Amino acid sequence: MSRFEEISEPKTCPWCGKTTGKFTQQIECPAGEPYTGNARVLSRKPRHRKPQNEVDIDILRITHDLFRDFHYGQFDTLRCAEEFANAAYRAGYQIK
Numbered sequence: 001m002s003r004f005e006e007i008s009e010p011k012t013c014p015w016c017g018k019t020t021g022k023f024t025q026q027i028e029c030p031a032g033e034p035y036t037g038n039a040r041v042l043s044r045k046p047r048h049r050k051p052q053n054e055v056d057i058d059i060l061r062i063t064h065d066l067f068r069d070f071h072y073g074q075f076d077t078l079r080c081a082e083e084f085a086n087a088a089y090r091a092g093y094q095i096k
């Protein structure tokens with residue numbers, strides 16, 4: 001699965017009307033230690049005794065208040081792009 005790109009303004013699919021979601025990331029932080037980054041923390045959950053190093057960590061979901069771009073240009077899915085293209089063609093749009 002490919003990674004979403006970050007965009008500053010949300011997009012809306014012109015076919016189905018779906019809008020882009022918030023771009024979030026998951027990071028690890030030592031248990032109980034305050035987060036000092038410049039993102040906004042959406043949630044924090046403890047994960048006890050990570051097997052590799054036996055250190056308790058917290059899992060933080062953070063956001064820079066940016067949005068996830070669609071994978072298909074202006075469209076959220078390939079199906080929407082296909083249906084839009086066919087509807088445009090039926091409506092008389094052609095590239096000459």
Ligand SMILES: [Zn+2]
Pocket residue numbers: 013014015016017018075076077080
């Ligand atoms: Zn769509």
